[in-house]
Every structure is written in structure tokens, then in C-alpha cells.
Amino acid sequence: MAHHHGAASAASKPAFEVAGIFRQHGPEYRRRHVLTERQAKAMSDIELCRTAALGGHMDVCDQCGYSAPSYNSCGNRNCPKCQALNQAKWIQKQEESILPIHYFHGVITLPAQIRPLALANQRMIYNLLFRCAADTLLTLGRDPKHLGALIGFIAVLHTWNREMLYHPHLHLIIPGGGFDQNGRWVSTKEDFFIHGNVISKLFQGKFLHALNRKQQKGLLKGTQAEENIFPKLRDQLYKMNWNAYAKKPFGGPENVFRYLGRYIHRVAISNQRLIAFDENGVTFHTKEQKTLTVAPDEFIRRFLLHVLPYGFTKIRRYGLLAPSNAQTKLPEARRQLEKLSPQPSNQPDSELQVYPSEESWAEFYKRLTGIDLFLCPECGQGRLKRRPLVIGDTFNEQRLHPKRGP
Numbered sequence: 217m218a219h220h221h222g223a224a225s226a227a228s229k230p231a232f233e234v235a236g237i238f239r240q241h242g243p244e245y246r247r248r249h250v251l252t253e254r255q256a257k258a259m260s261d262i263e264l265c266r267t268a269a270l271g272g273h274m275d276v277c278d279q280c281g282y283s284a285p286s287y288n289s290c291g292n293r294n295c296p297k298c299q300a301l302n303q304a305k306w307i308q309k310q311e312e313s314i315l316p317i318h319y320f321h322g323v324i325t326l327p328a329q330i331r332p333l334a335l336a337n338q339r340m341i342y343n344l345l346f347r348c349a350a351d352t353l354l355t356l357g358r359d360p361k362h363l364g365a366l367i368g369f370i371a372v373l374h375t376w377n378r379e380m381l382y383h384p385h386l387h388l389i390i391p392g393g394g395f396d397q398n399g400r401w402v403s404t405k406e407d408f409f410i411h412g413n414v415i416s417k418l419f420q421g422k423f424l425h426a427l428n429r430k431q432q433k434g435l436l437k438g439t440q441a442e443e444n445i446f447p448k449l450r451d452q453l454y455k456m457n458w459n460a461y462a463k464k465p466f467g468g469p470e471n472v473f474r475y476l477g478r479y480i481h482r483v484a485i486s487n488q489r490l491i492a493f494d495e496n497g498v499t500f501h502t503k504e505q506k507t508l509t510v511a512p513d514e515f516i517r518r519f520l521l522h523v524l525p526y527g528f529t530k531i532r533r534y535g536l537l538a539p540s541n542a543q544t545k546l547p548e549a550r551r552q553l554e555k556l557s558p559q560p561s562n563q564p565d566s567e568l569q570v571y572p573s574e575e576s577w578a579e580f581y582k583r584l585t586g587i588d589l590f591l592c593p594e595c596g597q598g599r600l601k602r603r604p605l606v607i608g609d610t611f612n613e614q615r616l617h618p619k620r621g622p
Contacts, residue, residue, distance in 0.1 A: 232490040234296050234519065237498055238263045241512035248513070255520045261292035274605055279598025285605060294523050296487045306531075310370075310473040313537075313546065315391050316553050319469040320409045322369070322388035322462035324349045324419055329452060331382050336438030339525045340430065342384065346371055348422040349386050350534040356410050356418065357394055357535070365394030365402045366545075368536025373524075376484040378502040380518035389472050390462060393553075394536055395545065401552040412461035420458045424450060484522040 238259050251259070264270055272287035289298045326334060326345060334341040349371060357367035369390040377383040393403035430436050431446050440449055465472040491499040491507060498515040502508050510518070524530060536545050582588050592598040 230487040233487045235262050237493050245516045254526055255523050258292055258294040258523045261290035262295045265290035265295050265297050273602045275600040276603055277592035277598035278601050280595040282592055282594035294483050296483055307473055314469050315550055318392040318406045319472050320390040320462045321465040321472055322390055325385035325459040327456055333438055333440040334384055337436055344426050346532055351422055352419040354535050362410050365396045366535055367394035369534055371532050373530040375522045380484045382521050407464050409462040416458045416460040419460055484519055
């Protein structure tokens with residue numbers, strides 16, 4: 217299990233946590249609602265995360281003698297406190313595989329009318345979303361009217377908006393080019409990939425065709441899947457304009473990965489967005505400096521909407537970036553691009569290798585977040601050393617007031 221260090225806690229611990237809301241209001245919520253096994257496990261893990269129940273070690277300053285326990289993390293991918301290091305590792309992994317070319321950030325969204333059906337058939341609908349999005353982009357990339365090449369991309373599933381409401385959509389990271397039929401690299405324009413309307417229409421057709429096949433086979437569950445309701449829903453969805461786009465990101469390719477990396481391993485809400493909670497409501501930041509207050513029961517309901525099915529892969533790679541091409545086409549793409557242009561047009565070469573693989577995770581985390589995991593929060597000079605927890609060790613919250621933060 218991952219461990220939580222006192223210095224990091226002191227420097228970054230938010231005033232309120234999802235775990236606190238679960239501990240205070242979870243028992244009543246469980247009495248009033250039926251939870252799935254995965255939802256119950258997520259709640260339990262979050263409540264226990266970094267508490268004495270999971271064990272841990274003591275961090276002791278080698279200068280002033282300050283000490284505080286660092287309890288083990290729960291490791292649940294729905295836990296807001298367990299994602300920082302996963303986020304850091306993910307960003308590093310992507311930056312080590314960056315191609316020296318412009319990138320696009322795409323989004324493909326399922327319309328609101330289909331969300332009840334998606335919620336009742338999560339694994340199936342999410343898999344269709346991935347598959348049809350991949351078919352759409354690969355088909356358009358191969359079309360000579362657009363690029364005539366094998367492209368690649370990373371797709372990431374999100375199921376929430378800033379109000380924590382159910383909103384399934386994919387974020388896409390797309391290098392600006394691919395291999396033509398002769399194995400030569402072909403680049404897109406730096407400021408344009410494929411028009412969003414073209415992506416939307418093709419994705420809409422592919423998704424609804426696949427969805428109709430599932431319904432005909434009797435594989436869909438829920439009210440919207442019933443024979444007297446589904447045809448009306450399908451016809452309505454065919455007539456709608458769906459939402460998809462691919463825009464050039466701000467800055468270079470590293471900025472795209474950092475942008476997605478900030479929340480790719482997080483859940484519907486981070487602890488930092490919580491403002492207050494009591495027996496009447498939970499208040500949190502939404503967007504553009506706005507806030508929202510909902511009843512504790514509703515907050516927990518919204519949070520649990522986004523607990524994914526067991527074992528579901530929410531980050532997937534396709535085409536040129538597929539795992540099967542990691543040792544073949546991807547290195548060849550880099551070789552050709554470096555030969556064509558030794559210096560990428562939008563970033564100096566020195567910025568492409570900012571996270572060397574031999575760097576320790578503590579050093580990497582410090583550079584990424586500004587938090588030194590081993591700096592004593594009491595004296596600001598000493599280094600924290602680990603020792604085993606022993607009977608009688610206590611955690612004095614009031615002593616955790618760092619002299620300097622990130």
C-alpha cells in the first residue's frame with residue numbers, strides 16, 4: 217500500500233474531506249439506500265483511508281524530534297486522497313512517450329437523453345462509447361479527404377461534470393499526424409484536425425447502430441430499453457446534434473498531458489473543492505468561482521454515481537498509440553519526426569524530457585506539486601525518517617502547521 221507522509225499532509229491537507237462526509241452521513245445513507253458491492257467498498261475504503269485502521273509508520277524529524285504517524289492509503293481508485301502519486305506517475309509515463317509534434321485535445325459526449333440508459337448499462341455503454349469513438353477517429357484519419365493516414369490517440373472516460381451530475385464523455389489526446397500507406401509520416405495542420413461536426417455525425421451513426429443491435433439482442437436493461445420506448449428514444453437521438461470536437465491545446469503536448477493528468481486519476485470531486493459541510497448540506501466549488509450546496513444525502517448519491525464497474529479500464533490507447541505499436545510504429549514515428557524537424561515548432565527540445573525516469577518519486581513529486589514529502593513541517597529544516605508504529609503513538613493534529621507550503 218502507498219503511504220502518506222506528514223509533510224505532504226501538513227502542506228496540502230484540505231479543511232474538509234469526502235471521507236469526513238462519509239463518516240458523518242454514511243451510516244444513515246446506507247440505512248436508507250441500497251448500494252452495489254462496489255459502491256459499498258468505495259465508501260468503506262474512503263472512510264478508512266490513512267487512518268490507524270490500515271496501519272502505517274511514524275515520521276520522525278532528525279533535527280527537532282517532531283513526529284507524526286503516516287497511515288497507509290486504501291488504494292481505492294475512487295478515493296480523492298489516493299490519486300496524487302498515480303497522477304504523477306501517469307504524467308511521467310506520457311511525457312516519456314511524447315512525439316515532437318503538435319497535439320489536439322478532443323471531447324466526445326453522450327447526449328443527456330441517453331444517460332438513464334447508460335446508467336442502467338454502464339459497462340456496456342461505456343465500452344460502446346470507447347469502441348465507436350475509436351472507430352470514428354481511425355476511419356476519418358484514414359480517409360484521404362482528411363489525412364489518409366493511421367493516427368493514434370489516448371481516450372479517457374469521465375462520467376461527471378463540475379456539479380457531480382452524471383455526464384459520461386471521453387477526453388482524447390491526439391497527435392497531429394500519422395503514417396500513410398507507404399509508411400511515411402503525414403502531419404495535420406497545426407491549428408486544425410477534423411471538423412467537430414464531421415466527428416459528431418459519424419460517431420452518432422456508429423454508436424446508435426451498435427446500440428440498436430444490443431437492444432435487438434435483448435442485452436439492454438432499464439425502462440428506456442423496453443420495446444415500446446426504445447424506438448422513440450433512438451429516433452430522437454438520430455435527429456439530434458451530438459457534441460464532439462478536436463481543438464489544438466494551449467501550449468505544447470506536455471500541457472495536454474498535465475491538463476488531463478490533474479484529474480485523470482481523481483474522482484468526481486477533489487477534497488480541495490469542498491468548502492463546508494454539516495448536517496444540513498455540503499458546499500463545494502463548481503466552476504467560474506461559483507459554488508453549490510446540496511444535502512449530504514444528495515452529495516453521497518452523486519459521488520457514488522461515478523464508481524466505475526469492477527476492473528473497468530478508463531484509459532485506453534488506439535491506433536498508432538495502441539500497446540501493440542509501442543515498440544514498433546511509435547519509435548518509427550519519433551524517428552521520422554526528429555529527422556524532419558529536430559526541434560518541435562511549439563516547444564524547445566529541453567522541455568520534452570522534463571521527468572527523467574531515474575528520478576526518485578519523492579523528487580518528482582516535489583517538482584510536480586512543490587511539496588517536499590520528507591521536509592519536517594515543524595522546524596522546516598530537518599528530514600523525516602521512518603520508524604515503525606508502536607503502542608502509544610498518537611497523532612497531534614495541532615502540531616501540523618507547516619512554516620512553508622508548496
